[in-house]
Amino acid sequence: MAKIRPFQAWKPAKGRERDVAALPYDVYSSLEARAAAEGHPDSFLNVDRPELFFEPGHDMYAPEVYEHARTLLWDMAERGVFVKEEHPCYYLYRQTMNGHSQTGIVGCAAVDDYVSGVIKKHENTRAEKEEDRIRHVTACGAQTGPIFLAYRRSEALSELTARCTAMPPAYDFVSEDGIGHTGWIVDGDEDIRTICEAFEAMDAVYIADGHHRCASAVKVGLAKRLEHPDYDGNEEFNYFLSVLFPDEELTILDYNRVVKDLGGLTQEQFLARLTESFTVDFCGSAQVRPDKKGTFGMVMSGGWYRLTSKRAAGPDGDAGENPVEMLDVSILQKDCLEPILGITDPKTDKRIDFVGGIRGLAELERRVKEDCAVAFAMYPTSIDELFCVADKGLLMPPKSTWFEPKLRSGLYIHEF
Numbered sequence: 274m275a276k277i278r279p280f281q282a283w284k285p286a287k288g289r290e291r292d293v294a295a296l297p298y299d300v301y302s303s304l305e306a307r308a309a310a311e312g313h314p315d316s317f318l319n320v321d322r323p324e325l326f327f328e329p330g331h332d333m334y335a336p337e338v339y340e341h342a343r344t345l346l347w348d349m350a351e352r353g354v355f356v357k358e359e360h361p362c363y364y365l366y367r368q369t370m371n372g373h374s375q376t377g378i379v380g381c382a383a384v385d386d387y388v389s390g391v392i393k394k395h396e397n398t399r400a401e402k403e404e405d406r407i408r409h410v411t412a413c414g415a416q417t418g419p420i421f422l423a424y425r426r427s428e429a430l431s432e433l434t435a436r437c438t439a440m441p442p443a444y445d446f447v448s449e450d451g452i453g454h455t456g457w458i459v460d461g462d463e464d465i466r467t468i469c470e471a472f473e474a475m476d477a478v479y480i481a482d483g484h485h486r487c488a489s490a491v492k493v494g495l496a497k498r499l500e501h502p503d504y505d506g507n508e509e510f511n512y513f514l515s516v517l518f519p520d521e522e523l524t525i526l527d528y529n530r531v532v533k534d535l536g537g538l539t540q541e542q543f544l545a546r547l548t549e550s551f552t553v554d555f556c557g558s559a560q561v562r563p564d565k566k567g568t569f570g571m572v573m574s575g576g577w578y579r580l581t582s583k584r585a586a587g588p589d590g591d592a593g594e595n596p597v598e599m600l601d602v603s604i605l606q607k608d609c610l611e612p613i614l615g616i617t618d619p620k621t622d623k624r625i626d627f628v629g630g631i632r633g634l635a636e637l638e639r640r641v642k643e644d645c646a647v648a649f650a651m652y653p654t655s656i657d658e659l660f661c662v663a664d665k666g667l668l669m670p671p672k673s674t675w676f677e678p679k680l681r682s683g684l685y686i687h688e689f
Contacts, residue, residue, distance in 0.1 A: 275391050275424075276383040277472040278512060279361040279465055283415070283686040286356050291446040293317050293354065294454060294681035297418055299402075299485075303333070315354055317683025320346045320417060321409075334405060339412035346413050346686075355686065362460035363468050364685060365437055366516055369453035370678045375522040376434050378459075378468060379685050381512035382422065382478070384494040387487065392422070393477050393663035396484045396671070406489035415688040416490055416514040419680050421482035423656065426519045429471045433464060452678045478517060479663050482676045487513070497689070509689035516680055520656045526630030527563075528675040530605065531640045531648040533624040536614045540573055543613065543647070550608035551580040560634045563652035566601060570634065570650030572641050582608065596661045601652050602673045609649075620671045627672040
């Protein structure tokens with residue numbers, strides 16, 4: 274069973290939500306973060322990326338940088354930018370993009386559920402990325418970026434969400450990128466009990482996005498237990514900030530690949546090799562967006578191609594004992610990137626880069642014109658495939674899923 278409990282959030286004072294809310298820290302480079310934060314003194318990006326207050330080139334992992342994050346956060350609280358909820362409660366957080374809405378339940382997930390595998394993952398994490406957030410969370414004494422979790426639809430939660438979101442919201446604004454953000458407070462005793470019991474009835478919940486933030490939050494909690502050996506499990510450090518969405522509302526975009534060169538092959542030789550594993554159709558200047566599993570768009574300097582895998586592809590999530598093998602990202606890796614282009618480890622090979630589907634196919638064309646020899650447009654991994662892989666305790670290849678819209682940081686903060 275999953276334990277998701279209510280909490281007393283620090284949240285922006287009413288009317289300050291748009292000023293504070295910021296995209297996750299890791300979607301920006303340092304230069305992009307400086308540009309985005311300029312002129313926005315209360316943007317939460319300042320807390321998430323405190324190196325912005327130091328000279329360019331300053332060690333962003335230095336102790337004084339993390340200490341500055343703490344100073345900024347609690348100074349904002351003292352100035353009244355943030356206020357703390359009087360009682361533990363849940364929150365509903367709705368995001369709307371291009372007419373599609375997804376509504377999540379904001380609560381705190383249990384460290385023990387991650388350790389025991391009730392909270393399931395589908396990606397590996399890197400120690401250096403974990404260490405950064407461990408130091409940030411520890412310095413701030415709070416989790417500032419929520420973990421994006423998913424669950425299989427619950428009738429009880431659907432009914433509660435529909436009823437509560439029919440009420441006037443606590444906030445409602447549109448961010449600079451056109452995404453709508455709407456929030457409600459769920460503080461009635463019966464509603465709190467309904468949410469608790471609904472999650473307790475679930476065998477698993479799943480990390481959709483934020484594997485590094487999740488692993489970091491868990492490690493901070495476990496470290497706090499060592500500092501407090503008499504802990505009883507109810508302390509706030511035993512829980513971490515999460516937003517949980519029903520699977521039916523989530524949108525996974527394509528996560529595309531671009532490659533710097535053809536590994537010494539000419540285009541003709543490369544196309545000939547592709548025909549061993551794919552049906553290759555030339556489409557000229559017409560962009561190719563894959564419309565089903567097992568198909569790929571490919572663009573080179575000469576135009577677009579449609580690739581169709583010759584493998585027998587089963588339905589989403591149905592790939593026998595190893596569903597990872599039938600993911601489109603795996604097929605492209607096994608039948609093209611590794612045997613033809615020599616990319617054996619896409620996590621470390623500098624010849625390959627990854628482009629989120631939010632940037633569109635035009636970005637693939639731009640990369641081919643500027644710095645790449647070939648780009649591949651992928652069919653999005655499905656949420657059923659993600660669940661299937663995680664349920665079997667397996668891991669997806671890197672950069673298999675791209676979720677949009679991204680959760681904003683700063684709307685809910687969990688102090689521990």
